Amino acid sequence: MDEEVGRQALKTAAIDRYGLDTQEDAGWLNYVAEVLDGLSLEDALSVMDEYVVHYRFREQKKAKSQYGMSGDRTGEGATPLRSIQHLVKPDDETAQRITVFSRYLAKIADVDKNVLRYRKNHLGGFMNIITEEKAEEWPDHPALQKVCLHLTRHYPWTEDEARYFVLCGGAPQAAKIMGKVQSRWNAPLGVAAHKFNLQTIHLEIPAWMPSQLVTKAYTILQRQAHGGRDTRRPKERNVALFDFVLERARVKFVSRDEYLARLELPGTWTDLMQEWNEVYGSGHPWHYTRPSNFGRDFWRGQQAVAGTKYALSGIPG
Numbered sequence: 281m282d283e284e285v286g287r288q289a290l291k292t293a294a295i296d297r298y299g300l301d302t303q304e305d306a307g308w309l310n311y312v313a314e315v316l317d318g319l320s321l322e323d324a325l326s327v328m329d330e331y332v333v334h335y336r337f338r339e340q341k342k343a344k345s346q347y348g349m350s351g352d353r354t355g356e357g358a359t360p361l362r363s364i365q366h367l368v369k370p371d372d373e374t375a376q377r378i379t380v381f382s383r384y385l386a387k388i389a390d391v392d393k394n395v396l397r398y399r400k401n402h403l404g405g406f407m408n409i410i411t412e413e414k415a416e417e418w419p420d421h422p423a424l425q426k427v428c429l430h431l432t433r434h435y436p437w438t439e440d441e442a443r444y445f446v447l448c449g450g451a452p453q454a455a456k457i458m459g460k461v462q463s464r465w466n467a468p469l470g471v472a473a474h475k476f477n478l479q480t481i482h483l484e485i486p487a488w489m490p491s492q493l494v495t496k497a498y499t500i501l502q503r504q505a506h507g508g509r510d511t512r513r514p515k516e517r518n519v520a521l522f523d524f525v526l527e528r529a530r531v532k533f534v535s536r537d538e539y540l541a542r543l544e545l546p547g548t549w550t551d552l553m554q555e556w557n558e559v560y561g562s563g564h565p566w567h568y569t570r571p572s573n574f575g576r577d578f579w580r581g582q583q584a585v586a587g588t589k590y591a592l593s594g595i596p597g
Contacts, residue, residue, distance in 0.1 A: 287313035290324050297325065298332050299461070299504045301362065325507075332507070361458035361484055368457050368497045374490055378455040385435055386451035395446060398427045409449035418447055457497050458484040461505045465588075473542045477587030479505045514584030517566050521574070522581030524556060526592055543592060549575040 291309045294300060300309065316324040370378065389395055396406050402423060403410060410418065418424070424446065431442035441452035464478045481501045485494055525545060534540040546552070549571035556574065560566040568574045582591045 286321075287317060289321060290316065290328075293321060293325060294328055294332075297504070297507070298328075299362070299364065299367070299501070300332075361460050361482060363456050364459045364497060364500065365453070365457050367500050368493055370493055371490070374493065377488075378453065382451045382454040385454045386445060386449075389431065389435060389445060390449075392431070394427045394430045398423060398446060403447075410447055412444075412448055415444070415447040455486045455489070456484075457489070457493065459497055459501050461501050473590070474592065475586070475588045475590040479587060481505065514581065515577075518577045518581035519584060520566075520581075521556070521577050522585050522592070525552060525578055528552070528555075529592060545593060549578075 287310075290313050294309060294312070295302060295305075302309075312328060316328065390407070399408050400406050420443075424443065427446055428439050428442040431437055431445065432439055435442070436454050436456065437445070437452045444450050445452055460482050462480050462482060464480070466474075466476050481498060483494070483497055483501070485497065528546045529543040530546055531541055532544040534542060553568050553571050553574040557567055579589065579593075582593065583589055586592070
């Protein structure tokens with residue numbers, strides 16, 4: 281019983297921290313909760329920071345293969361936008377405007393030619409609707425799919441929302457705050473090295489939405505992108521140090537016949553530190569005395585710039 285409680289606590293914390301969906305991501309959440317069983321909640325979430333990046337990357341590849349290059353609302357062939365309305369609570373005035381706008385769209389959709397035709401031919405009358413219980417058993421025949429597709433093209437509704445409207449007459453929420461975090465990993469041909477992870481935030485928000493809600497939505501997704509942590513700007517020194525080493529990286533051919541090559545860090549941390557200190561003398565705040573600190577700040581700069589520790593230095597082995 282205690283194990284089940286611990287797993288559920290981890291899944292609940294992960295959903296809140298990474299903006300996962302209780303249904304769409306249920307399989308992965310169950311798997312990870314089982315794998316990390318026995319760790320403290322803090323330690324498990326720390327490990328999950330790395331897991332969730334790879335999970336999102338895998339889901340994006342799956343979506344690309346399923347939808348091609350235009351399968352979701354963004355037209356980017358990646359994971360579709362999700363509603364984050366529940367994370368961004370609007371003020372009373374905005375909530376009222378959303379409600380009224382949603383009702384307006386439902387009212388004008390009631391007299392849409394395609395809706396009138398479907399209800400007349402399949403529900404027994406121009407304005408007839410059925411109960412939600414009956415709608416759950418209603419067959420998704422081509423006529424229903426056609427009218428729902430028509431509505432999704434002309435209204436800010438999903439297919440499920442359009443189906444609910446046509447059959448039950450309910451007013452789907454029309455003004456949504458939609459968003460997602462997307463990771464783009466490169467897949468270099470040849471030697472398995474030199475990765476980068478470009479994370480981007482995608483938002484879709486009605487133009488009239490108050491700017492403070494837009495800021496809040498962005499901040500929530502930004503925290504999700506950084507594993508639930510607040511975003512901190514990298515130190516200028518660390519970025520400059522990474523650039524310093526990058527400029528001195530040299531090409532090493534693994535196999536010229538197979539066109540396999542990779543970048544290699546030159547010399548040792550001591551050698552690089554001495555060269556760095558020729559620019560930043562003993563009185564400069566960027567001067568180093570310990571190679572270990574120099575190497576540490578390189579790793580920090582590399583992570584900040586490339587989004588992964590497997591960047592210029594590559595993957596061990």
